[in-house]
Amino acid sequence: MNETTGLQPFYAMEINALARGLEAEGRSVCHLEVGEPDAPPAPRVRDAVRDVLERAQKYTHFAGLPALREGLARYYAEQHKVAVAPDSIVVTMGSSSGFILGFHGAFGPGATIAVTRPGYPAYVNGLVGMGFRTVEIPLSAANGWRLSAAEIEAAHARTPFDGLLLASPANPTGAALSRPQLAEIVATCARLGVRFISDEIYHGLDYRGPSVSALELGRDAIVINSFSKYYCMTGWRIGWMVVPDDLLRRTQILQQNLFISAPTLSQVAAIAALDERDYYEAQKAHYAENRLLLGQGLRALGLDAAEGDGAFYTYADVGRFTNDSLRFCRDLLQQAGVAATPGVDFDRTNGGRFVRFSYAGSRATIEQALERMAGFLRR
Template sequence: MADSTSNNLDRQAARALQVAQRVHAIEPFRVMEMLKAAGELKRSGIDVIGMSVGEPDFTAPDMVAAAAMDAIRAGATQYTDALGLPALREAIASHYQRACGLAVDPRRVVVTAGASAGLLLACAALVAEGDQVLMPDPCYPCNRHFVSAFGGAPVLVPSSSEERYQLTADHVAANWNERTRGVIVASPSNPTGTTMTVQQLQGMLAAVRARGGFAIVDEIYQGLSYDSAPASALAFDDGVITVNSFSKYFSMTGWRLGWLVVPEALVPVFEKLAQNLFICPSTIAQHAALACFRDDAIEVYEQRRLEFKRRRDFLVPQLRELGFSVPVMPDGAFYVYADISQVAHPASGDSAAFSMAVLNQAHVAIVPGDDFGFAAPTRHVRLSYATAYQRLEEAVARLARIVGD
């Protein structure tokens, strides 16, 4: 009798701990797995050059750090409005005018706990069970997992280098069906570093609008544009939702602060969701972020942007010399998405094996393409140049020793 009771309790406990089915659709984030493997080598005393994680080697400038400390000393650490500090929403709106020549109503700005929280809010608001959401392949892996987390079905559409690895109006027309609800795109993109041309962006948005769908445009790397002035999707469609962040251009990754610009009619919806899911973003980070828009801070950020461009202009030609194929020059972010199929290395047919070989043989951490989609991932790797110029020079020298003739 006691054994029977115990078995019943064990079965009940197993059922209680059974995870929701949607969790099985969310894969591990392999970038973090590579970071963990690199960390193990570092702890053993090996010098590893990190070209895997998308994190600037720069941190918040002095005036931003000082603003955070001032907020703490002043006791400005309690909850803010769920939509964020009014002063910060106004500062973000003014930034669009300065950076893009766009007039954005501060009431449309929703400050979030990082861009990831912004994307979660957007998917919570717009994605229903079974809804399909189109995105390009390759793309940032978490985007499809955000959709899956709310019961949606991400649909990755293979996109070529000729299309700048971006979702086009033709892709929308060819893949839209009765279950399709909208699209998620990023410009500039992770992992490719490519920006949608103005014509691509306008055409894609028009195709979605004609079908009554939503468009979420991730613009977190917009400040890191190198070959032309950045163009926001807000310039072309009042109904679009844009996502941005203080992590990349503003060098505040661990501060976990971002924002959305949403149609005015949806502000109450996002406010209700933010109140329930996050209460509010970090108050200290918000006060610090106000200093990001000072003239002296923007001067620092622009110097850093030019430094990232210098790194790109060094790295891409060097990779091509080593046999990596980079068919389209990345014009934003700090990534190179390279085809390794012609690289002179025994593991060049398998990006996961190649990335591990590069880590173990050259002590350079890069990321295999299978994190970013299903279109030829074994042929591609992503390299981040968000590390010091001198370290990139050393990384190239190390790669040359294992992939040269």
């Protein structure tokens, strides 16, 4: 970590770069490091883009193509039974620009935002890089890595914060909140005067029940989502946010000035993707099989690995083998050709004994990775 700025590398991407370098040298690598679906977007998505390739690709409306925002409004009506006005939606360049707009749209310079630990590394790095302060609320495997309202209240009493950013299902643990649990968190934030930011990028990838949106519980939360995960469109860099009325105009102005608009071709692809849920549910069924295969395989190797409720990650305790997960992952890659992400990416305090494995790839990749890991751990 850079001690001056508080920034540290995004180790999932650093391991991925090392793995690509080994592959360029002719080595075989099993990729379990990056949260990236192995499948392409639905065929109709690709067809839709081909159909418009010959047309002029100009800026769209700053908030996104009307057809896409209307499609997203239908998505909320159908999947979550809530009415969302298309004008409340801002189409973004992936969830990443949604976070930038959300932070700067809702908070003034130097505001304090609470996040969970472990959590997605770009939360802390992004907030620090933008000049905000962070408060980390530690989670534990004992309660399934789920944040509780009581923990929010206790953390706020110790160090008051202006906002809370939370993902359900979560990266790296896959933990997902039930509707009552999320409702209690939303109510607690409202009572404390804390703006809630709901990261719903892994919605649709719940294995124990339907995803619950913060929009089902009120309209004060900033909701951020993306086509990257469920819709298999990581490289298209297309997402969206639903913005409360009191922040909407400021967010729109920031979008105009920081990003102008999301990529036109990606928006066209997203419109088509919304109507292809059968295809994406088939991908989800594939992840569900991989989830069990990887969890069982890791436990057979002596790792403490729970499958999690959603997303496509297993957050495994490797403490019986190491307390330096970064070195462990580098050695695992160099010696066994298996790429995984060190826990220090998600938890700078206790992540040395954890490793995140992604099961978004093929069954064959997971089987080969488990075989290679068995030899590596024996050594």
